[in-house]
Amino acid sequence: MTATLDGAAQSTEISLAQAVNRALRDAMTADEKVVVFGEDVGVLGGVFRVTDGLTRDFGEQRCFDTPLAEAGIMGTAIGMAMYGFRPVVEMQFDAFSYPAFEQIASHLAKMRNRTRGALPLPVVVRVPYGGGIGGVEHHSDSSEGYFAATPGLHVVTPATVSDAYTLLRAAIESDDPVIFMEPKRLYWSKDQLSTTGPAIGEAAVRRQGADATLIAYGPTVQTALEAAEAGAAEGYDLEVVDLRSIVPFDDATVTASVRKTGRAVVIHEAAGFGGTGAEIAARVSERCFHWLEAPVRRVTGFDIPYPPPKLERHHLPSVDRVLDAVASLQWEDR
């Protein structure tokens, strides 16, 4: 991976990690109140090099390393935001955010509400999340459900290079706290960058189809697209919706798609029980009942702690599992 975006001029393609880096740079250039901090984000440039060069280029008042303490990072960010800064903090790995959860749930999510608008908290929490990179335990969780179940937070997760850039810029500009879930295993995926993109809360139809809707976000968008390709060979014309934003949820796009296709499969890596897929399935059932040809199916991780690397391939939603779910959607003519 190129160390900075300086070398990207030769190639029009950049990685998702580089798109996040560019969004941080552009936001820091546009607004001096934007500060970046967390564990190893300074001199090292982050363990995934997402913050590469920021301390060098903006100085250590704008991008700095913190003591190793996630609640401290989160609480400090809240205090800085109370004083008019726009902190963007990193949680390094999904499960490392759990020590910060009280700060997130009790304060970050609620300060605007508690103070009836007097203390908005424009904080972005970057959470590299999900599996598929061979990480040992506590490095591969999908923690989006905890955040999505906490009113007061926006929860977004890009699946493309351009969305990573535009959603992060939107998140930093938002006057509300945003949990920015970065799918780790897509960090190295490359594409051309477009700097115009969606507002928070807008899903995207990634692939048009007529027979069933695959609803995915973050790392499983790629799985859904691959399943749609493979499904075409089996005669299924599958639509793929990339949520991009879990909170707020884009009911309009999802509803329109499912009403068109009549069938839906929700795909995510987190455990299914009590997961965001259950919420999505319930919303689809409420809004599309008369259009549905079959119950909404979910393809998720098992209801187990995230498994060790040598077993994770069994746990993660696969193309085959998605296609099995599609096949189970009560097709009378097949």
Next chain:
Amino acid sequence: MTVIAAPDKTGSGFPLGFDTILDPSPLQYLDEHGALSGALRDDVPELDPKELLATWRAMVIGRRFDVQATTMVRQGRLAVYPSSFGQEACEIGAILALRPTDWFFPTYRDCVSMVTRGIDPVQTLTLLRGDWHCGYDSQVWRTAPQCTPLATQAPHAAGLALAAKLAGDDTVALAFCGDGGTSEGDFHEALNFAAVYQAPAIFFVQNNQYAISVPLAKQTHAAALAHKAVGYGMAGVRVDGNDVIAVRRVVAEAAERARRGQGPTLIEAVTYRMQAHTNADDATRYRDESEVEYWKVRDPLARLETYLRAAGLLGEDVVAEANQAAEDLANDMRSRLGEEPEVDHRDLFRHVYAEPTPQLLEQAAALQAELDAEADAESEAAR
């Protein structure tokens, strides 16, 4: 200025020299008999007669507020009230040492500090009355909403202090917590962050001896909570929390020190919670009356009053004015808290996000329809 400043090892800049406190005896200027200790210089502002009388007056009013709030909870006008009776030297001494531009991070027990800061008593009690989570404008008063989880506001103070330092302002952030709060992880993370960044923060522990029912001995094995400062490389001091002159002086010096760029201070104020934790608590189950009696004679208000009278500073006109101001405040509380509070159901959805999500708009519309239907049914029945 760099963010990551090495701790200043050359000296604390504390005239009193309490940067390393291994002697756990609390700093005291005014003993329990109301006599001044010789350690106090004559020229400190806290000994100015005007300042002393203003402090005493604030304590008279603060105590009246506390007693009235306790009465209101018994009358069912407040959902709950955690009293700070007996802790006025901490509540008032610390807040009077701050500038209006400084930020204050109170807990649920710190209503008296907020009233001393100038916040309307009814707005101060909004949380405890159940009208809303915070009744005052935090930006205007530079006072964070009262924190109910323990010590979680301490990292906010560290962050705000760091932000003020980065912005080049001379703002100081003062966070209160109790002795129980010092066992929480957030307390330690806050101290560590503030020390590493040399942030202008003051962490003020009101060691009132109990965390609900658990005594200090079961909270810590340390000889003093102020000793925790040593491990973080920050200044620490243990002060008699019933001596308002000492509390004011110590907080003022910590604030001056913070403004000079010499970093944070941990203050342990040794005091006592005279009342139960809240009205829901039965303090007789875990402490003896003899212990309460021991502390009664160390009352912070009586102690200052004794000194002022002995010094001939407390004229009867001053006493009458203060008592009248306290009674006026109590009357005002009784009448305004006696009225049914106005709450607006639309506030449920108004302040969750800057712009409500489509889902919240739907829920707000559904609630409105429900209430409209109720109102229609009521007017139908009345016809």
